[in-house]
Amino acid sequence: MTDEELARIDGRDGVGLAVHLELNSALLDGRPTDSRLTAGFNVNGTTTYAVVQNLAGVMDMIAVTLNVRxxxxxxDYIDVGLPSFVGFRQFGFRALAAQTDPLAPxxxxxxxxxxxxxxxxxxxGHVYLWAQ
Known part of the structure; x- marks a missing residue:
């Protein structure tokens, strides 16, 4: 949508969201993989990496709502309604480490x-967000 089209939308009843998320589903099928999520931190000239290995799984989340009240x-404030259903199947990570080589086993x-x-x-429940 363009900004102009989005500006014409009137969401009086808010927005409802449903999410079906599959990450690295090859792991769920038993196929070998080595996916990594890394973040590097430099302290005193040494870079150390936080490594999350094989972040994968299936997550379903239904009926998250978003309203402006x-x-x-x-x-005004933003009202985020918590999901009425969450489901997980083998969702998570297989290892977490801190190391100087992000690709090392x-x-x-x-x-x-x-x-x-x-x-x-x-x-x-709800989470309310507003500016001060």
Whole structure:
């Protein structure tokens, strides 16, 4: 959409979002892969990398809402409604490490661990955002 088209939209009932996210689904099929998410930090001339290895899985999130509402004092705020359903299938990362070579193998003894989520959940509530 162009800015002009977007400006003509009137979202009186807000916006509802549903997300189906698949990351590196080759891992879910059992195919070998070595994907990495890295961030480098230079301290005293040495660059160290935070490495997240094989971030993958499936996440479903339904009914996240986004509304602009008016405050009693005359200002506006953004109302983000939390999702009523979240589901995960093998969602997470297989290793987390800090090392000077971002492409070096992560030894099991050097990994800070892994995070894998499986299951479903429901949330209720809202997050409100406004300017001061």
């Amino acid at each position: 008016s405050r009693p004092d005359g200002g 992560i030894a099991p003894s050097a990994s800070y661990g892994q995070l894998l989520l499986n299951g479903t959940g429901a949330m209720t």
